[in-house]
Amino acid sequence: MTSVTPTVQPEVHPVGAHRAEVDRIRDDFPGLHQQVAGHPLVYLDSAATALKPRQVLDAERRFAELRTAAVHRGAHTLAATATEEFEGARATVAAFIGAAPDEVVWTSNATEAINLVAYGFSNASTGDRLDGTDAFRLGPGDEIVVTELEHHANLIPWQELARRTGAALRHLPVTEDGELRMDLAPDVIGSRTRILAFSHISNVLGSVAPVAELVRQARAVGAVTVLDACQSVPHRPVDVHALGVDFAVFSGHKMLGPTGIGVLYGRRELLRELPPFLTGGSMISTVTMERAEYLPPPHRFEAGTQKVSQAIALAAAVDYLREVGMDRIGQWQGMLGQRLAAGLVGIRGVRLLGPAPGTERAGLASFEVDGVHAHDVGQFLDDRGIAVRVGHHCAQPLHRRLGLTASTRASTYLYTTAEEVDLVLESVADVRPFFLGTPR
Amino acid sequence: MTSVTPTVQPEVHPVGAHRAEVDRIRDDFPGLHQQVAGHPLVYLDSAATALKPRQVLDAERRFAELRTAAVHRGAHTLAATATEEFEGARATVAAFIGAAPDEVVWTSNATEAINLVAYGFSNASTGDRLDGTDAFRLGPGDEIVVTELEHHANLIPWQELARRTGAALRHLPVTEDGELRMDLAPDVIGSRTRILAFSHISNVLGSVAPVAELVRQARAVGAVTVLDACQSVPHRPVDVHALGVDFAVFSGHKMLGPTGIGVLYGRRELLRELPPFLTGGSMISTVTMERAEYLPPPHRFEAGTQKVSQAIALAAAVDYLREVGMDRIGQWQGMLGQRLAAGLVGIRGVRLLGPAPGTERAGLASFEVDGVHAHDVGQFLDDRGIAVRVGHHCAQPLHRRLGLTASTRASTYLYTTAEEVDLVLESVADVRPFFLGTPR
Amino acid sequence: MTAAELGALYQQLILDHARERHGEGLQPTGSVQSRQVNPLCGDEVTVQLTVDPATGNIASLHWEGRGCAISTASASLLADLVHELPADELTTRIGHFRDVMRSRGTLEPDEDLLADAVALQGVARYVARVKCAMLPWVACEDALRMLAAPSAPEPV
Amino acid sequence: MTAAELGALYQQLILDHARERHGEGLQPTGSVQSRQVNPLCGDEVTVQLTVDPATGNIASLHWEGRGCAISTASASLLADLVHELPADELTTRIGHFRDVMRSRGTLEPDEDLLADAVALQGVARYVARVKCAMLPWVACEDALRMLAAPSAPEPV
Numbered sequence A, B: 001m002t003s004v005t006p007t008v009q010p011e012v013h014p015v016g017a018h019r020a021e022v023d024r025i026r027d028d029f030p031g032l033h034q035q036v037a038g039h040p041l042v043y044l045d046s047a048a049t050a051l052k053p054r055q056v057l058d059a060e061r062r063f064a065e066l067r068t069a070a071v072h073r074g075a076h077t078l079a080a081t082a083t084e085e086f087e088g089a090r091a092t093v094a095a096f097i098g099a100a101p102d103e104v105v106w107t108s109n110a111t112e113a114i115n116l117v118a119y120g121f122s123n124a125s126t127g128d129r130l131d132g133t134d135a136f137r138l139g140p141g142d143e144i145v146v147t148e149l150e151h152h153a154n155l156i157p158w159q160e161l162a163r164r165t166g167a168a169l170r171h172l173p174v175t176e177d178g179e180l181r182m183d184l185a186p187d188v189i190g191s192r193t194r195i196l197a198f199s200h201i202s203n204v205l206g207s208v209a210p211v212a213e214l215v216r217q218a219r220a221v222g223a224v225t226v227l228d229a230c231q232s233v234p235h236r237p238v239d240v241h242a243l244g245v246d247f248a249v250f251s252g253h254k255m256l257g258p259t260g261i262g263v264l265y266g267r268r269e270l271l272r273e274l275p276p277f278l279t280g281g282s283m284i285s286t287v288t289m290e291r292a293e294y295l296p297p298p299h300r301f302e303a304g305t306q307k308v309s310q311a312i313a314l315a316a317a318v319d320y321l322r323e324v325g326m327d328r329i330g331q332w333q334g335m336l337g338q339r340l341a342a343g344l345v346g347i348r349g350v351r352l353l354g355p356a357p358g359t360e361r362a363g364l365a366s367f368e369v370d371g372v373h374a375h376d377v378g379q380f381l382d383d384r385g386i387a388v389r390v391g392h393h394c395a396q397p398l399h400r401r402l403g404l405t406a407s408t409r410a411s412t413y414l415y416t417t418a419e420e421v422d423l424v425l426e427s428v429a430d431v432r433p434f435f436l437g438t439p440r
Numbered sequence C, D: 001m002t003a004a005e006l007g008a009l010y011q012q013l014i015l016d017h018a019r020e021r022h023g024e025g026l027q028p029t030g031s032v033q034s035r036q037v038n039p040l041c042g043d044e045v046t047v048q049l050t051v052d053p054a055t056g057n058i059a060s061l062h063w064e065g066r067g068c069a070i071s072t073a074s075a076s077l078l079a080d081l082v083h084e085l086p087a088d089e090l091t092t093r094i095g096h097f098r099d100v101m102r103s104r105g106t107l108e109p110d111e112d113l114l115a116d117a118v119a120l121q122g123v124a125r126y127v128a129r130v131k132c133a134m135l136p137w138v139a140c141e142d143a144l145r146m147l148a149a150p151s152a153p154e155p156v
């Protein structure tokens, strides 16, 4: 595989030293030890959703078996225990991102968390709600700013908020290579900007946003910042207070946790002012037929029976990640990302998207194979047991900007080995020969 | 225990015949076989949340272990299999309630399902959305009608919808005994009524609404009906098409399924017209920076990574319930409800809420113990291993109407035995002697 | 919780105070009052303090409310405790009571400070009921704060 | 899927048609055309039919689009199939192709009806790719419907 030898050498990144630890980690993931198409599974789709370790599955099951009880609603022993464990899970997840427990709201995924903030703004802006919500009142003349590389989850809720309130949606463009046009930021972010929503790490490019600089510019104009941390919180240490963002969102299923749970972080002062989104039981203090009074955060935002066993399982996932160490996970994945990028640029007819090898990137890489549709690339790799993601990865505008409708993405996690990365590189090198009959 | 002997006799309801089957069922529920306060757990809080059988926990775990993959997003084998199982789960749940698969939308609980409908209405009524949504456009002069016995989940979202759109919220009152004032229905439901939202079965009283009559009146004035089926779908056969309602909601965790999943049923013609609620990935066809085009139902309403393993587990719960048979479950619980009601009215100083013994009621009963606060009643029962629910059960207006701030509720499920019912009756009879020193 | 423990929670003294309530009923002449709601159950209590004009000490505590045996007994026991205490001293004692309640049963109450209210110590092991016992004490603390200078109540 | 199966999906004939596409490029003179989008991937194809004025049969099929090897090969194979077929006959054959595609591999295609397009039979076992193969056929079916009387397209 001469054409795909990674330019990043084992000497520089000590593969061997980590290997024993990664093997130990892999033992914890039953999903890794299955066969696909007669091959051992090579799971390179962790940016879509991560595999789950035994420890998380055990915690979830133990809770679901024995602790079944509505939290915050029962006086009996089971309910009291469930409530304590549920709030304990909140504290665990809050500590993981450097937040206070009452700054953490459970949602069903990151998408819902962004919608919660967007609807909070529109609920402050429509109808007769009046008290304490000036910070969130939007109308014509106001502007919401996103970037051109956003996941649909961090774009469409803002389009809809703009539609509902009459505010305008603007965006910070990217170059045709996918780089944020930070030079244009001062033009786009201005005195009319009320919200600046952006991804910490692009799920397509693996590039990292200049959070400090964007937060600085948003603060300078008094805009609220919303960080899509879906691809950062699972993969590297993130401290929301240190970053200085107002809101941040991420999903449990991308960080070893179960589906059905996500997190909204909100800075305490802002969360206190944000009107409720979903309404119903357990988020109220007093209810008459005419009106309801709402609890303080976080409970104001958690209507109805909560994702209890999912919250417990997510806390177990966080415990697992902390035990391994987010610093190490971040380093390890940075190395895998470099290995991917370096390998891909060495393959004939392959276009690497996002940062060039050697430039900071997360543990993932997307690419185009000239003359072969991404779905065919994915099918070809699947035949070798390699699971990658193909399509627009919920980022159609970015793909359009890159001149593509679809790409192929390989993404890693703490259980990914360098050998697996090499295997996908090797296989990608075989794609054009197979479909186009070109030489390797 | 002379004072609490149920007036419903074993001859009438063949306790013995069912007992062997219930024992077999109980073996499937690990949660039943635990000790609380040194006593075997007597779980009489199933109306809040149900215990889960092995079969459901196994299905969820198997899926989470091996099938981890984002559905509707991946081309690889794991993703294709996950997608098939996920849509299979939808078909299973749809068939369970007599609906078509594309009439079933996953939500995180029943509360969110009601919010989805309410926000659908307001999204059709605010901003510049114009196409095809006349059916959902609300404004001043329009009326939303609920009943006075609703759970907060079926009240506050409508209050907020009224606030956002300028529509008025009205309600069908109940008598001081909690009976729906059907005599007033023709006054309350009229030509201005656009939405009629009501519970199938009251979670406090166990009474059953005259669905056919309410649907008839709503249809006569062209109002959309929303059925809160949280306490019916888990406990008796429900066919949404036969009932003729436009929307219906229920929660997985009350029917042997996991937390974190709920269901919205919507009549196909209406669901097609309803604007989206949560927006983001997987619910769109085409996205530009300016606007998005949305998929048809049900996917239009399922933004972001879905509650996949929860949907699989809920389908397993439905399989379990079907295997036992919803008819039998309904009969069995009706009998337990009667036994509870009859027993409670026989206890000195206890006021039974809702239908008198002999009148139709679900398998639950709420009551007041004269002179003893509900939380003290609950604590007393907990000391004997009996888990009941105390408080307003998310129905403050109903409690206010009944002259109470709180009550105690015992609720049963397919795993509840007549002996457990007798045990709670026995213990309730001891409450006033303990707290007030009164004779039994 | 075994039956023995139920007795530890609902000591006879608590059951007695829940039935025979001391200080129940507000006075037309009180100095300050504070109403507090228990968010867990919606129950509430209004506590009224009367200052002895001669000594500046707390002359009496009256209350009115709705709640469980724990919260009513707690109000009644508190009413017995306050008589002729200086405001500062009462504040200190409330602080001690809070510490005991939050200790999950690890902190022994000081009978010199709490008198009969030590009977409430069993509550500390029932996290869900701690707010019941605290409710009147929080209202009292808030009223004391008003005596010093009117300000916002602290959360229960 | 083993390597052997990958070959069953991407038969050499399919790879050839994906590269050397028959009928690609729309004509200025076509009789009717229909554009269809694959909702799973966003790819699309526009199919154009030309009617032979003498016989009333389908003279030719041209297409233009964007898609994977399966969908482009499928369009190319379909272009080879239509020549001088009566519209009814073509509709029947499309129906048979759909049945094969939906059969999950249980229905053998009839080579008399589908000619070289039988090479697509391997797709039937890949549920996620069935829409790829169907896409041009659905567009063709829709165009045929327009020939009869203009109406709304059926979903893929």
Ligand SMILES: Cc1ncc(COP(=O)(O)O)c(C=O)c1O
Binding pocket: A281, A303, A304, A305, A306, B047, B048, B109, B110, B111, B112, B151, B153, B154, B199, B201, B202, B203, B228, B230, B231, B251, B262, B394
């Ligand atoms: C009648 C009724 N409606 C709505 C709900 C709300 O359900 P959930 O909390 O699962 O959203 C419940 C249960 O709590 C209920 O009993």
Ligand SMILES: Cc1ncc(COP(=O)(O)O)c(C=O)c1O
Binding pocket: A047, A048, A109, A110, A111, A112, A151, A153, A154, A199, A201, A202, A203, A228, A230, A231, A251, A262, A394, B281, B303, B304, B305, B306
């Ligand atoms: C950057 C980014 N934002 C948002 C999301 C949406 O997350 P979810 O689908 O869990 O809501 C994802 C993942 O799909 C993502 O990668």
Ligand code: FES
Binding pocket: B373, B375, C038, C041, C042, C043, C044, C066, C067, C068, C069, C070, C071, C131, C132, C133, C135
């Ligand atoms: S239960 Fe309300 S104060 Fe104790």
Ligand code: FES
Binding pocket: A373, A375, D038, D041, D042, D043, D044, D066, D067, D068, D069, D070, D071, D131, D132, D133, D135
């Ligand atoms: S992947 Fe788009 S048509 Fe095949």
